[in-house]
Amino acid sequence: SAAEEAGLVMLPYRGGFFISIPTDKSKLIAKKLEEQNIFVLPLSKGIRFAICAVDEEKCKLGALKIKEAMNSL
Secondary structure, three states: HHHHHHHHOOOOOOOEEEEEEOOOOHHEEEEEHHHHOOOOEEEEEEEEHHHHOOOHHHHHHHHHHHHHHHHHH
């Protein structure tokens, strides 16, 4: 729901440890987020965010920060 509130498009989530967010600028986004101590894995067609590694409040903040990073490029 945090991704939806932030306007962040992600691939369908059916459970598990990660969410995937489609983008063609994964390396640039990952670098921008790393500067804020938010770590994602750049993939060839998106980024992967480990929701299992952070608590619920940080997940909400993560969605906003990822969206901001995407919008800044």
